[in-house]
Amino acid sequence: MNEMLPDEIHESLLATFREESLEQLTELETTLMELEISPNDPEVINKAFRTLHTIKGNAGMFGFEDIEAYTHDLESAFDFVRKGTMKVCPELIDLTLRARDGLLVLLQGTGDPNTVRPEMEKVMTLVAEFLSQGQKVILDDPGQEAAGKKEDRGQGSGGGGAREKPESSVRVASGKLDQLVNLVGEMVTVQARLTQLVSERPDPALEAVAEEVESLTWELRENAFSIRMIPIETTYRRIKRLVRDLSRELGQEVELITEGAETELDKNVIEKLTDPLMHLIRNSVDHGIESAGERIQAGKPEKGNIRLSATNAGADVVIRVEDDGRGLDAEGIRKKAVEKGLVPAEVDLSTADIYSLIFAPGFSTASQVTNISGRGVGLDVVKKAAEELRGNLTVDSVPGQGTTFIIRLPLTLAIIDGLLVNVAENKYIVPLSIVEECVFLTSEAIKSSHNRRIIRLRGEIVPYISMREWFGILSEPPDIQQVVVVREGDRRIGLLLDHVIGEHQTVIKSLGKVYRNVDGVSGATILGDGTISLILDVSRIMRVTEETESPVFAA
Amino acid sequence: MKRVMTVDDSASVRMMIRVTLSGAGYEVVEATNGLEALKKLSEMDVQAMVVDLNMPEMGGLDLVKKLRRIPGFLSTPIIMLTTESSREVIQKGKDAGATGWMVKPFSPEQLVNVIRRVLS
16 A cells, blocks of 8 residues: 555554554453443443444554454444444453454564464354344344434543543653663662772762762662563453353353552563462362352352452562462372372371472362363472562461462562672672561670570561571671561571671672572672672572471571 | 644554655644644644544544634645545545545555545
C-alpha cells in the first residue's frame, strides 16, 4: 500500500501498527474476561466491539489481509451483541479468546504459521457456525432485554469500571532503559572513585563538587530505576486468563482474587516472574483445590478460591499465592521423599522441613500426572527462579484449609544501598535494607559471655556469626569488633566483623561460574579504589546457620 | 503551509496520515479523539480535517456535528474515515456535515488526492 513512502518510514509505520495491535489484543483479552463477569454491560460489549473493529481496520490499512479476514466475523458477532440481536455466552468468549491468541502469534511473527493458520481457520469455521446459531437462539428467546441497544459510542456513559489512560506517556524501547540503567551503574562506580580520590587529597572546593555529584548520582539512580518499575498487573492479567482456561479445562470452578495489582517491580523481575507464578497457580488449581464433590463433603463452598496478592515490605515485594484447598499432606510428602531417596527414612523432620521437601528437585506429589501440572517441571524450578531473582520461595499450609506459597523478591536487581564493612583487608557489602543496627563488641564482652556468641540487645538475645570464621580468615580480630544486626522476616541475627565503614551505593555484578557456589555470597561490586567487595547473601547465611541446628555457627 | 488535523484513536493510522500528508507538503496536527480535537482547535486554525468515525470519548459524527455549529468551521473540509461503506453510514455522515468520505483501507495516494481536491 505504501509505495509512496520511503522504506524506513514504512518500517516504522509497521512497527507502530504492530505495537498498537499487540496492545489492543491485550485490551481485548481483559475486556473479554470482564465480559465474562458482566455479560450484559453495554459499556464492556462496546469496548470489545470497538477493539475488534480497530484491529480489523488497521490490519486492512497496513496490508495484513489475513488478520483483517480473521477479525471480520468476530467483529460482526460483537456488532450483533451490541445491537441486541445476539447474547454474550461462554462459547463466544472462548472462541474470541482463541482467535486472539492466534492473532497474537501472527502479529508477533513468532510461532509457526503452519500451525497457527489451521487453528485460525478452525476457529473461524466455529465462529461462522456460532454466528448462524447465535442469531437463531436470540430469535427463540425474545423475552430477554437487548443489551447495548442504544448507541453510546459518543461520550462514554461514565463509570462502568473503565480505567482512565495515564495523562501523558512516551513509549521507549526496553533495550534503551536497560542501557540507561547500565550507564547509571557505571556512573555510580565512577562517582565512588571520585569520592575516594577526594578523601585522599583534601580540597574543600573539590569536596563540594564531589558531594554534589554524589547526590545527583543518587537521584539519577532513583529516577532511572523508577522508570523501569512496572505494576505487576500485566502478570495478573495473564494469570486471570490461565485460571479461567484451567478451570474450564478441569471442569472445576476456581475463583481468582487478586490484590495489589498496582505493586511495582523492576521490569526485568516481572518478566522473569511470570512463568514461575503461573506454575504456582497451576499447581494450586491442580493439586491444591479439591474436586467439587470433595469440597462439599468437607463443608467448603463448591467453588475453589485462589488469592494472589502482592505487597511491598521494605525493600522487598512479597507475593503470595493462597488457596483454600486440601492443604499439604505431610505424611504423604515424607513417604514420597523417602521413596525417592531425598531423605533417609529414620530422620525426624519438623512439619516445616517436610513441607520444604516439595521444593526438592525431582519431587512431585501428583500420584496421577495430569495435563495441567505434569509437565516435567516441579516446584524446584519455581524456587530456583525466585532465587535467581535474589528472592526466595517458602510454603505454609494448614491441612484441610489450604496452602500458601510466598515469594519474597527484592524490588530491583541492579543497584542496592549497601553497608560497607570489612574483616581484615577484605571488604563486604551487607544490603542496607535488612540492617537493623550496628553495635560494638569488645573482646572482654566476648569472654564474659563465655563464647556463647550471643549479644544482648535491650533485653533481647541475638545470636551472631563470625564472618572471620565464615570466610576462613586467619588473622587475629581487633580488640573492638562490630556486630551488624540484620533481620529477615521474623529472624534476627548478628554478623560479627571488624569495622563498619559506611553506606555504599552498590552496583551488583554477578559472579562468574567459578565463584557461583561460594556460600553466603550473592554477588560482587567494585569499590571506589578499584578493589572488589563481595555482597553477603544474608538469607543464605542465616539458613546455613539454622541448618547446623544451632543459632551459633560451629567454630 | 496549509494545516490538516488528523483525528483518530489509532496511533498507526495517525502516523500514516502524518507522514503521507507532510510528504505532500502539508503541516499535520494530531488528536486522538473528538474532545482532544475540539481542545486543540480552540488554539489553532486548520484548513482541513481527516476524522475517524469510531473513537472513544467523542466519535467522529459527534465531532462534526459540534464543529458545524461553530461559525469558524462551517465550511472547513472534513473527511470522514470509516471501515463501512454502507449507504446508511455515509448518509449519517453527510447529515452530520462531513465534506467527504474515505473507506479504510485507503492508500497514501488516495489520501493526498482527496486532500488536494478539497483544498484547491
